Amino acid sequence: xxxxxxxxxxxxxxxxxxxxxxxxxxxxxxxxxxxxxxxxxxxxxxxxxxxxxxxxxxxxxxxxxxxxxxxxxxxxxxxxxxxxxxxxxxxxxxxxxxxxxxxxxxxxxxxxxxxxxxxxxxxxxxxxxxxxxxxxxxxxxxxxxxxxxxxxxxxxxxxxxxxxxxxxxxxxxxxxxxxxxxxxxxxxxxxxxxxxxxxxxxxxxxxxxxxxxxxxxxxxxxxxxxxxxxxxxxxxxxxxxxxxxxxxxxxxxxxxxxxxxxxxxxxxxxxxxxxxxxxxxxxxxxxxxxxxxxxxxxxxxxxxxxxxxxxxxxxxxxxxxxxxxxxxxxxxxxxxxxxxxxxxxxxxxxxxxxxxxxxxxxxxxxxxxxxxxxxxxxxxxxxxxxxxxxxxxxxxxxxxxxxxxxxxxxxxxxxxxxxxxxxxxxxxxxxxxxxxxxxxxxxxxxxxxxxxxxxxxxxxxxxxxxxxxxxxxxxxxxxxxxxxx
Amino acid sequence: xxxxxxxxxxxxxxxxxxxxxxxxxxxxxxxxxxxxxxxxxxxxxxxxxxxxxxxxxxxxxxxxxxxxxxxxxxxxxxxxxxxxxxxxxxxxxxxxxxxxxxxxxxxxxxxxxxxxxxxxxxxxxxxxxxxxxxxxxxxxxxxxxxxxxxxxxxxxxxxxxxxxxxxxxxxxxxxxxxxxxxxxxxxxxxxxxxxxxxxxxxxxxxxxxxxxxxxxxxxxxxxxxxxxxxxxxxxxxxxxxxxxxxxxxxxxxxxxxxxxxxxxxxxxxxxxxxxxxxxxxxxxxxxxxxxxxxxxxxxxxxxxxxxxxxxxxxxxxxxxxxxxxxxxxxxxxxxx
Numbered sequence: 042x043x044x045x046x047x048x049x050x051x052x053x054x055x056x057x058x059x060x061x062x063x064x065x066x067x068x069x070x071x072x073x074x075x076x077x078x079x080x081x082x083x084x085x086x087x088x089x090x091x092x093x094x095x096x097x098x099x100x101x102x103x104x105x106x107x108x109x110x111x112x113x114x115x116x117x118x119x120x121x122x123x124x125x126x127x128x129x130x131x132x133x134x135x136x137x138x139x140x141x142x143x144x145x146x147x148x149x150x151x152x153x154x155x156x157x158x159x160x161x162x163x164x165x166x167x168x169x170x171x172x173x174x175x176x177x178x179x180x181x182x183x184x185x186x187x188x189x190x191x192x193x194x195x196x197x198x199x200x201x202x203x204x205x206x207x208x209x210x211x212x213x214x215x216x217x218x219x220x221x222x223x224x225x226x227x228x229x230x231x232x233x234x235x236x237x238x239x240x241x242x243x244x245x246x247x248x249x250x251x252x253x254x255x256x257x258x259x260x261x262x263x264x265x266x267x268x269x270x271x272x273x274x275x276x277x278x279x280x281x282x283x284x285x286x287x288x289x290x291x292x293x294x295x296x297x298x299x300x301x302x303x304x305x306x307x308x309x310x311x312x313x314x315x316x317x318x319x320x321x322x323x324x325x326x327x328x329x330x331x332x333x334x335x336x337x338x339x340x341x342x343x344x345x346x347x348x349x350x351x352x353x354x355x356x357x358x359x360x361x362x363x364x365x366x367x368x369x370x371x372x373x374x375x376x377x378x379x380x381x382x383x384x385x386x387x388x389x390x391x392x393x394x395x396x397x398x399x400x401x402x403x404x405x406x407x408x409x410x411x412x413x414x415x416x417x418x419x420x421x422x423x424x425x426x427x428x429x430x431x432x433x434x435x436x437x438x439x440x441x442x443x444x445x446x447x448x449x450x451x452x453x454x455x456x457x458x459x460x461x462x463x464x465x466x467x468x469x470x471x472x473x474x475x476x477x478x479x480x481x482x483x484x485x486x487x488x489x490x491x492x493x494x495x496x497x498x499x500x501x502x503x504x505x506x507x508x509x510x511x512x513x514x515x516x517x518x519x520x521x522x523x524x525x526x
Numbered sequence: 527x528x529x530x531x532x533x534x535x536x537x538x539x540x541x542x543x544x545x546x547x548x549x550x551x552x553x554x555x556x557x558x559x560x561x562x563x564x565x566x567x568x569x570x571x572x573x574x575x576x577x578x579x580x581x582x583x584x585x586x587x588x589x590x591x592x593x594x595x596x597x598x599x600x601x602x603x604x605x606x607x608x609x610x611x612x613x614x615x616x617x618x619x620x621x622x623x624x625x626x627x628x629x630x631x632x633x634x635x636x637x638x639x640x641x642x643x644x645x646x647x648x649x650x651x652x653x654x655x656x657x658x659x660x661x662x663x664x665x666x667x668x669x670x671x672x673x674x675x676x677x678x679x680x681x682x683x684x685x686x687x688x689x690x691x692x693x694x695x696x697x698x699x700x701x702x703x704x705x706x707x708x709x710x711x712x713x714x715x716x717x718x719x720x721x722x723x724x725x726x727x728x729x730x731x732x733x734x735x736x737x738x739x740x741x742x743x744x745x746x747x748x749x750x751x752x753x754x755x756x757x758x759x760x761x762x763x764x765x766x767x768x769x770x771x772x773x774x775x776x777x778x779x780x781x782x783x784x785x786x787x788x789x790x791x792x793x794x795x796x797x798x799x800x801x802x803x804x805x806x807x808x809x810x811x812x813x814x815x816x817x818x819x820x821x822x823x824x825x826x827x828x829x830x831x832x833x834x835x836x837x838x839x840x841x842x843x844x845x846x847x848x849x850x851x852x853x854x855x856x857x858x859x860x861x862x
Contacts, residue, residue: 104631105631105635107584108584108627108628108630108631109627109628109631111584111587111627112623112624112625112627112628113624114591115587115590115591115620115623115624116620116624118591118594118595118598119594119609119616119620121598121605121609122594122598122605122606122608122609122610123609123610123612123613123616123617124610126606126607126609126610126675126676127606129598129602129605129606129609130602130603130605130606130607131602132602133598133599133601133602133603133605133606133822134599134602134822134823134826135826136598136599137595137597137598137599137600137602137605137822138595138598138599138600138822138826138829138830139599140594140595140598140599141592141595141596141598141599141600141830141834142595142830142833142834143595144588144591144592144594144595144596145592145595145596145833145834145837145838145841146833146837148588148591148592149585149588149592149841149845150844152584152585152587152588153585153588153841153844153845153848154844154848155581155584155585156580156581156582156585156848156851156852157581157848157851159581160580160581160852161581161851161852164851164852165851176844209823210823210825210826213825213829451606451610451613452610453610453613453680454680457613457614457680461613461617464617464621468621468624468625472624472628475628475632479631479632479635479636482635483635
């Protein structure tokens with residue numbers, strides 16, 4: 042089978058590439074939007090201008106990410122039609138409406154208020170501005186909700202029946218609240234938040250270690266830490282629940298995640314493979330470190346399994362996932378990162394309690410700050426690994442148990458898909474390098490501490506003396522009421 | 527139930543037309559300004575052009591996302607067939623949209639702006655071109671079997687008719703972009719765009735005349751419907767109104783009015799849309815699958831309708847609010 046002449050393989054590669062790349066940007070904007078809500082709320086409450094300057098600084102990184110997120114999101118929606126036409130036809134009644142909801146309810150909300158949030162600081166009153174920021178954050182997270190509803194339904198397609206390969210919906214409620222939905226939405230919600238927190242924390246640590254605006258960034262690091270106290274452990278717990286639902290609902294994915302080739306019957310303890318070299322061809326692990334009796338504790342916090350764990354060899358090769366090593370290691374990488382981030386949070390909180398994070402002392406915490414910088418990209422890696430487990434582990438199914446990936450792809454000439462895939466690969470590489478380059482430029486420039494602070498308060502009214510505000514980085518326009526005319 | 531099965535697909539056809547119209551109008555001026563940025567004589571002018579879009583471009587583009595989602599949910603077969611049939615023009619469009627979207631931020635931070643200027647202008651042009659080809663081949667009809675599956679070839683979309691439609695659409699975008707800039711700019715920059723608007727009005731007129739004359743050759747059903755009474759009177763009215771609008775537009779440009787050219791152009795777009803809608807209706811994949819054959823099942827359509835129907839006025843409300851907050855002239859480059 043030649044990869045370059047196989048449309049299904051090429052379409053899968055294209056979807057994997059575009060999805061993996063797209064995921065990088067909304068992760069930050071979704072989580073950071075909540076952070077911006079917190080900052081602006083603190084500013085309005087305390088009137089401390091530092092919070093305002095923080096909001097303005099982080100908004101720059103937000104904006105850079107948002108543009109790429111929008112741009113790379115479009116191919117995601119269109120690919121269902123262009124490359125996966127039979128799938129779209131079969132499940133469009135439900136799946137398409139969910140994407141429609143995402144656009145109308147969530148994405149438009151975010152886009153519609155984004156202009157005001159980013160450029161409207163002196164055009165609307167602080168309260169309206171805060172409302173716009175909240176709408177952006179709400180819209181972004183509502184997007185997470187609908188996209189995860191759609192994807193969870195592919196994992197556990199409930200709420201209707203498949204007739205002649207076409208999904209006939211019986212209950213929208215059941216389809217939307219499918220078994221995977223709740224945990225998956227929460228897992229992704231906390232993933233975007235946690236990734237964003239550690240990116241913000243990492244960048245703050247970089248400034249602290251370089252002795253630039255130390256006090257200013259000690260503040261952002263502490264806000265991050267205060268939120269992470271709840272987020273990091275909760276994410277571990279929801280991660281566990283997500284694993285448990287795979288155990289109950291998607292046996293072939295669980296087997297791939299744990300490289301379990303032989304079936305373990307219910308009511309028995311089972312050993313857990315901590316590290317292994319899975320051999321897909323021979324259906325066994327070439328080498329393995331296993332922990333006796335551990336699998337039951339990992340899945341259910343008890344020794345004996347209450348359900349059997351099916352081994353990969355119990356399916357015909359065409360009915361189970363392949364690339365076991367990818368699924369197995371992606372899973373372990375995600376978990377390792379989850380624990381590392383929670384540990385870093387705990388250690389930092391300890392130092393905070395010991396008074397070592399005060400503005401005067403924090404720059405001496407060199408190793409802790411280095412650990413935070415190291416942790417900045419880890420959230421992204423965990424998110425991507427998690428999605429690999431979720432979607433490669435679901436194979437050979439696109440709709441688990443109902444529609445095979447091989448039957449879901451459009452019948453396109455391979456040359457078309459190879460062409461578009463190659464162009465996407467080149468363009469996305471260019472975007473990635475450019476985003477890193479411009480992102481680090483924004484970071485090196487640092488915050489603009491000279492920005493005029495808008496007046497807050499019951500009597501604050503931007504219309505009162507607009508000419509006294511110096512122009513800033515909003516689109517400046519002479520309105521009719523301006524004195525320039 | 528019988529009536530419902532005719533009513534619901536019709537409602538969704540109208541909704542889709544509304545989303546597409548909003549997209550073509552709003553991202554139309556957006557892409558038009560992008561294409562015009564290729565002719566900007568200085569960095570400062572280009573900066574003002576991009577600033578005039580800074581707060582609206584992503585919301586404008588979102589109408590395309592909504593259009594796609596609504597088509598996917600309401601007419602799954604049309605979504606599947608049309609998108610896979612138009613693979614190349616749509617990939618072109620996506621690449622164009624990607625380049626122009628990232629250019630906003632990258633250009634702002636770049637020291638050497640040439641590359642991202644080109645990405646913005648050329649991206650806008652390519653996106654418009656891809657959309658034009660797609661529109662042209664949809665009007666012309668997509669070859670499908672009885673079940674509505676695509677049976678044509680990779681290059682079906684490339685015909686002289688689709689070339690005419692694509693070029694005309696680009697002219698239309700340049701026209702609406704110019705009139706938007708007349709609204710948003712002052713002085714020399716505004717004067718320049720009175721010129722481009724006049725030029726674009728004439729080239730759009732030529733394109734529109736060509737399309738109007740040749741549409742009856744596009745497909746038989748259109749011909750039959752166009753020339754039967756009483757439709758023939760309605761269809762005859764559209765070109766007449768179009769000529770009138772172009773006249774009013776040219777006159778307002780002559781008088782150097784600021785708001786009127788944009789309004790006449792929007793009405794011209796609306797008129798074109800009504801004409802196109804009447805030609806295509808009741809097909810969702812011209813010339814084979816009607817909206818009644820291609821629609822999702824009624825319960826899906828009702829479910830979507832409840833949500834989306836409520837959300838349309840809300841979306842329109844906050845979008846209009848966004849435009850109001852940023853109303854007035856852009857006088858200097860301050861994006862970012």
